[in-house]
Amino acid sequence: MSKVLYIKANPNPEGSRTVEISDKFIEEYKKLNPNDEVITLDLYNEDIDFLNMEDLNTLFSEKDNENTENKVLRYAYQFKSADKFVFSAPMWNLSFPAILKAYMDYVTVSGITFKYTSEGPVGLCTGKKAVYVATRGSVFSSGPAESFEMGERYMKALLGFLGVYNVETIIAEGLDSSKVDVAKAMEDAIVSGKKLAENF
């Protein structure tokens, strides 16, 4: 039985095209894996803030398994205990909503999700996998804006730092462009998500 964290970074999940796609992915996944545990983290309803000095002291303190409920450390412990991650985030200003970065700042903790060694930092989340679901107003997967995309790229880099190397993506883009058939782009993403769910 796997533990799946479904992480939503949208202030309006009910009206979100990104969440529409990721919900369909989760629905399909649950159908195929009825015994798995899926925990939803709607980040706007979580206790997430920007790290302050006191939080940094906690992050760099000696870790023991006694403090798994600590306000600042509990997201990292929860992340470490999961097997799979589904991120759902629209593109905002070339990456994603800041709350997702704030969440990843809680998750990226030495002594829990990665550690320092004499050879440099080593991820402690190996063997886990993730899918990153995003929608974008414009097109970034190819063409002149390609190098400006920093959301998918950032998440793949940081997850790799934590040891999560298996990261798939489900993207619908150009959704705010009159040149794109939006209904088709959404449908294509939902279909590719369902296919991905079969092997996730």
Ligand SMILES: Cc1cc2nc3c(=O)[nH]c(=O)nc-3n(C[C@H](O)[C@H](O)[C@H](O)COP(=O)(O)O)c2cc1C
């Ligand atoms: C604050 C904000 C910033 C955005 N920045 C970008 C951007 O940099 N590039 C882009 O292509 N679309 C951008 N968009 C458009 C959204 O990515 C697009 O409409 C997306 O489908 C919204 O997803 P949602 O329906 O899940 O909220 C932005 C939208 C908002 C609200």
